[in-house]
Amino acid sequence: MVFTEDKNSYSLKVNPLLSPEELNKGLWLVMAGVNGIPPHIALIADGKYYSVSTRKVDIGTPMDNFLKAISRRSLPTLFVGINSIKTEELSSVFEKYPTLGNGEHSCLWPVRDFFAETFSAEFSGSSLVFELLALAQTQGLLKECRSLFVEEKGTITLPKYTSEQILEKINSILKVNE
Numbered sequence: 001m002v003f004t005e006d007k008n009s010y011s012l013k014v015n016p017l018l019s020p021e022e023l024n025k026g027l028w029l030v031m032a033g034v035n036g037i038p039p040h041i042a043l044i045a046d047g048k049y050y051s052v053s054t055r056k057v058d059i060g061t062p063m064d065n066f067l068k069a070i071s072r073r074s075l076p077t078l079f080v081g082i083n084s085i086k087t088e089e090l091s092s093v094f095e096k097y098p099t100l101g102n103g104e105h106s107c108l109w110p111v112r113d114f115f116a117e118t119f120s121a122e123f124s125g126s127s128l129v130f131e132l133l134a135l136a137q138t139q140g141l142l143k144e145c146r147s148l149f150v151e152e153k154g155t156i157t158l159p160k161y162t163s164e165q166i167l168e169k170i171n172s173i174l175k176v177n178e
Contacts, residue, residue, distance in 0.1 A: 002080070002142040003133045010130040011157040012078060017146040020067055022079075023047060026143075027087055029080040029111065031129065032070055034150065037161045038169060041108045041129050042066075044079070045087040052107050054100045054173045059091050074149045078156070081143035082136065086118050093117065101174050106166045108132065127163055 004011045017023075024047040031039040042051035048060040058066075070077050093114045097105060108129055115123035115132060120139060126132040136142050150156060 001137065002145050003137040005130055005134055009157050009159050010133065011155050012080065012145045013154065014078065014145045014147040014150065014156050017079060017148045022146060023063055027082040027084045029082055031078040033075050034078055034156065034158055035076045037159060038166050041111055043090065043111055043114065045090055050090050050094050052094065052097045052100060052110055054170060057094060057097060057099060059094045070148065076150045077148045078150065079146040083141050083143050084118065089117050090114055100170050130160055
């Protein structure tokens with residue numbers, strides 16, 4: 001079992017990322033900044049990075065750009081391996097989203113939409129990453145979890161958060177970037 005949860009927190013069984021090359025194959029759900037609430041959610045598919053943030057929308061950007069950005073800040077990041085060979089829909093899903101800031105969506109939404117189109121419509125009801133992970137666990141989609149710049153060994157436990165906290169975080173990032 002990769003993912004477990006209780007009322008106030010969720011946990012992932014982690015092993016350190018041994019090499020960036022591990023991310024060149026397959027589908028990975030990215031949780032960047034797990035030391036903050038909430039983390040940034042994105043996907044890596046076969047070494048390409050997909051993300052919606054306050055500054056830009058990444059669609060198939062080389063993963064190295066993202067890895068350099070998190071390395072500069074030693075940002076604690078998790079990479080959750082997903083059992084999937086289908087990634088064709090990724091670009092079209094992420095193209096539908098503008099940058100964050102109008103309060104209508106979060107960085108999880110394109111990820112959730114991709115999961116809903118690729119695996120099961122049930123994912124469309126997930127508005128928080130731990131909801132998506134719980135559903136992915138029950139459907140046997142979680143393969144493993146790798147960590148980078150994370151001190152915890154074996155299992156990392158993270159606090160659950162709310163949609164309001166996501167909105168607060170997006171707004172605070174927008175204010176800093178004004």
